[in-house]
Amino acid sequence: MATANDITMKQERSEEGGSAPVVAVANLRKTFGNHIVLNGISLSVNRGETLAVLGRSGTGKSVLLRIIIGLETPDSGSVCIHGQNIVSLALDQMGIIRKKMGFLFQHAALYDSLTVAENVAFPLVHHRKDMSRSERSERVKLLLAEVGMDGNLSKMPSDISGGMQKRVGLARALALEPEILLLDEPTAGLDPISSGEIDDLILKLQRERKMASIVVTHDLHSARTIANRLALLDQGKVVIEGTFEDLQQSEIGFVEDFLKLS
Amino acid sequence: MSNSGFTTVTATSPPLPGRRAELISTAASSAAKLFESFFEWFGNLGIFSWKVLCAAVTPPYEWRELIRQLDEVGSKSFPVVVMAGSAIGVIISLEARYSLSRFGAKSMFPSTLVYSVIQVMGPIITGLVVSGRVGAGIGAELASMKVTEQIDAIEASAINPYRLLATTRIMACILMLPLLTLVSDACGLLMGWFAQTLADPLSFHQFIQDGFKGATFNSFLPQTFKTSVYGLIIGLIACFQGMRTRGGAEGVGRAATNSVVLASLFVILADVVLVKFILIVFP
Numbered sequence: 001m002a003t004a005n006d007i008t009m010k011q012e013r014s015e016e017g018g019s020a021p022v023v024a025v026a027n028l029r030k031t032f033g034n035h036i037v038l039n040g041i042s043l044s045v046n047r048g049e050t051l052a053v054l055g056r057s058g059t060g061k062s063v064l065l066r067i068i069i070g071l072e073t074p075d076s077g078s079v080c081i082h083g084q085n086i087v088s089l090a091l092d093q094m095g096i097i098r099k100k101m102g103f104l105f106q107h108a109a110l111y112d113s114l115t116v117a118e119n120v121a122f123p124l125v126h127h128r129k130d131m132s133r134s135e136r137s138e139r140v141k142l143l144l145a146e147v148g149m150d151g152n153l154s155k156m157p158s159d160i161s162g163g164m165q166k167r168v169g170l171a172r173a174l175a176l177e178p179e180i181l182l183l184d185e186p187t188a189g190l191d192p193i194s195s196g197e198i199d200d201l202i203l204k205l206q207r208e209r210k211m212a213s214i215v216v217t218h219d220l221h222s223a224r225t226i227a228n229r230l231a232l233l234d235q236g237k238v239v240i241e242g243t244f245e246d247l248q249q250s251e252i253g254f255v256e257d258f259l260k261l262s
Numbered sequence: 263m264s265n266s267g268f269t270t271v272t273a274t275s276p277p278l279p280g281r282r283a284e285l286i287s288t289a290a291s292s293a294a295k296l297f298e299s300f301f302e303w304f305g306n307l308g309i310f311s312w313k314v315l316c317a318a319v320t321p322p323y324e325w326r327e328l329i330r331q332l333d334e335v336g337s338k339s340f341p342v343v344v345m346a347g348s349a350i351g352v353i354i355s356l357e358a359r360y361s362l363s364r365f366g367a368k369s370m371f372p373s374t375l376v377y378s379v380i381q382v383m384g385p386i387i388t389g390l391v392v393s394g395r396v397g398a399g400i401g402a403e404l405a406s407m408k409v410t411e412q413i414d415a416i417e418a419s420a421i422n423p424y425r426l427l428a429t430t431r432i433m434a435c436i437l438m439l440p441l442l443t444l445v446s447d448a449c450g451l452l453m454g455w456f457a458q459t460l461a462d463p464l465s466f467h468q469f470i471q472d473g474f475k476g477a478t479f480n481s482f483l484p485q486t487f488k489t490s491v492y493g494l495i496i497g498l499i500a501c502f503q504g505m506r507t508r509g510g511a512e513g514v515g516r517a518a519t520n521s522v523v524l525a526s527l528f529v530i531l532a533d534v535v536l537v538k539f540i541l542i543v544f545p
Contacts, residue, residue, distance in 0.1 A: 023501050063427070071414050091313075098420035105418075109411035121417045126322075172419075 021046050021211035022085045022180055023068060029236075030063055030076035035065050037073070039236030047179070048210040050202075052223035054258070055233035061216040062106065064183045064233075068214065069103050070094045081180070099127060102173030103213075106185040108165035110157035116168050117153040125177045143171040147201060163194035170201065174209075181205070181213040187222045193261060199225045222261070234259060266536045310424075314432060317425035324426050331434035339442055346391045347446030350383045351375070351454035355528040361457060369472075371458060376473035381485045386533055388446040389492035392439060393525040397500040400431050401521025404504025405514040413505060418433050428505065432497030439493035443486050480544040488536045492529045499525045 009254065021044035029122065030038040037060035045051045053061050066072040068079055070086060078085045081097050089097070110119050121142045125130060131139070144150045146165040157165055162222055166186060185193035199222050205228070206213060217223050223230055224244045231241040232255060240247060240255050358374045404427060407413050416423045455469045501523040507517040 051279070066414075071417060091317075091417075095420040095422065100417060101418070104417040105411050105415060108412065109415040111407075111412055111415070112410070123421075126419070126421050131308075142453050172415075176420075 017071070021080075023083060023214065023240055024078075024080040025064070025068065026078050026080075028064070028067060028079070030060065030067065030072065030238045034087060034117045036236050038067075040077070040231070041236070041238055043214075043238065043241070045180075045211050045212045048206070050206060050213040050215060050227045050230065052215045052217055052227035052228055052230045053233060054217060054223055055223055055261045056258075057218070059233045060236055061233060063183050065103070065214065065216055067185050069098060069101055069182055071231045099176055100178055101182060102176070103125055103177035103182045104166065104169045104173045104181075104183045104186055106188060107166065108157070108162075108169035110165055110168055110172070112157050113191075114153050114157075115153065116144070116149065116157065116160065117159065120175055123172065139175075140171075143174055144168070146174070147171045147206075148197070166190070166198060167201070170205075171200075173203065177209075179211055179215055181211045183213065183217075185217055186215060187217065187219050195219065195222060198222075200225045264436065277288075288439035294544045299475030306506065307498075307502055310428075310505070311498060312432055313424045314498070315424050315503070318429040318433070320425075322425075324430050327426055328433055329431040331430045332438060333522060334399075335392070335431070335434040336438040336441060338393055339395055339438070342395055343446045344444045344449050346387050347379075347449035348382065348453040350387050350446070351379055351452065352457045354378045354383065354450070355454035355457040359461065368433055368462075372464075372469045372471075374473065375454045375458075376451060376477070377481075380447050382483050384447040384450055385443050385485055385489045385492070386530070388439065388443045389489055389496070389529040389533070392435070392527055393492070393496045393529055394522055396435060397496050397521040397525040398518045399499035400497065401504045402514055402518035404501060405507035405517035408507045409510055409513055423505070425455075428497075428501040431501055432494060435493035435497035436490045437493070439465055439489040440487050440513065447486070483485045484540045484544045488533075488540065491532055491536060495528045495532055496525045498530060 024161070026042045028038050028041040029036075033174040036152070041060075041064060043051065043053075043064075044171075053064060053091050055061050063072060064210050068081075076088060077087070079087055081100070084097070086094060086097050110116075111122065114122065117137075117140050120143050121136055124139060128136070141150060141153070142154065147170050149164060149171065151168050152160060152164065152168075157168070170186070183202065186198050190198065202213070202215070203226055205211070213226075215223065215227060229242060230244060230247055232239045232247065234254050240250050240254060247259060250256065317501070354375055355371075358371055358378070359368070362368050362371055362374060404413070407427075413423050413427070416426060455464070455466055458464055458469075503517045503521045503524065507513045509516075
């Protein structure tokens with residue numbers, strides 16, 4: 001079993017080398033009971049790149065993200081972060097990897113007993129013990145300003161809209177300055193204007209921070225706006241992976257139908 | 263009409279021995295499923311306990327959350343424990359006075375009240391009251407966090423949810439139960455004496471002197487500190503039920519109910535074992 005030091009050393013070697021993809025999943029399989037959700041998925045994302053994972057509901061897009069961050073364990077296959085296979089790592093060892101990741105949940109998953117500011121400060125309180133209270137408060141303000149929520153510090157999550165909750169969730173995901181950003185349906189349930197704002201925000205963050213991002217979405221327009229590459233999933237498999245133009249030129253029936261109906 | 267109906271039944275129904283076999287097979291399969299889920303529950307509880315134990319003995323320690331939970335379990339249970347303890351004292355006082363008078367043993371009232379409250383009723387009533395208030399609270403809170411993905415969000419933030427959520431709550435229950443029991447005992451004795459004094463005046467000093475005559479630490483300390491085991495049971499079961507919840511609002515309700523029912527049941531069962539254990543170890 002890998003120790004915390006092994007993991008850190010491998011990450012450092014990988015970062016120095018810079019050639020290996022930041023996230024690489026290979027032959028990932030996951031079943032729930034008799035239902036095969038992922039059936040041999042292989043994908044990779046490099047630094048500064050955004051991959052959008054598209055597909056119908058129930059094709060395992062969110063499960064893929066949950067496996068990458070270690071909230072689900074795959075039946076088989078590997079998930080490598082900076083070259084380190086994280087499948088079956090113990091909880092505390094996985095914690096070291098997770099500090100490099102930010103995750104935006106589909107419904108934001110804000111802590112409902114904490115204020116907006118406390119939600120964003122939560123990872124900092126636990127992982128940045130070196131920060132003073134005032135430094136932390138300053139950092140929270142900066143993060144919330146970055147997502148356009150600087151006027152809502154003391155509000156409770158139940159007092160703000162779904163779009164605002166997503167922004168706060170995004171600020172919380174960015175708190176530890178992650179190298180990998182995982183976004184689960186960032187624009188789902190939002191009106192077109194809010195969706196556009198979230199897309200612009202994600203683009204801005206990517207330009208400034210050069211993270212490796214994986215975005216799970218139904219929204220083809222959003223995927224086209226924010227992603228360098230797109231992967232279309234159907235029945236637990238990647239049907240096609242490439243740029244939007246590659247998808248447009250594809251003659252696969254499912255791809256044509258998906259583009260036509262989206 | 264009746265003829266045709268009779269014919270249809272006999273034509274489609276299997277013969278009686280076949281139906282009986284089918285019934286037996288269904289009952290056996292249900293019993294097997296029940297048996298399996300019973301052991302699965304204990305197996306999962308064992309795995310959960312191991313994860314909590316590992317989280318409890320390794321740093322970082324969540325002191326801030328522990329203090330918050332001590333307040334949540336201790337201070338906020340204080341009023342209800344005071345009321346329950348006082349009521350128990352009054353009830354025992356009324357019953358004891360009546361029973362002892364019948365047998366001409368009124369002089370034994372102080373020691374009867376002291377031993378009944380401190381050795382028997384105080385610990386178990388405190389355990390049950392706390393399992394109701396705290397068990398339901400922890401079960402519902404964690405279940406709600408689970409179904410809204412807040413526990414996943416904690417884990418995704420590289421924080422061990424067993425350490426932050428379960429260990430702190432269980433430790434708070436373990437530490438607070440004996441203190442709450444002392445409060446309950448004190449209120450029970452005070453109100454028991456007060457109820458007695460209204461009918462038959464007796465100085466408090468005399469009551470305490472007679473009540474604790476011949477008592478040693480062994481008479482009371484193990485009975486009070488056994489409630490730490492109740493605390494472990496209440497905290498562990500409530501956290502376990504909460505953190506394994508599935509299925510929205512219905513799941514949250516089920517987790518809260520199960521937390522209270524199972525914690526209360528296991529507290530009573532544990533008391534049976536602990537009473538015998540204490541009698542053997544502290545004769």
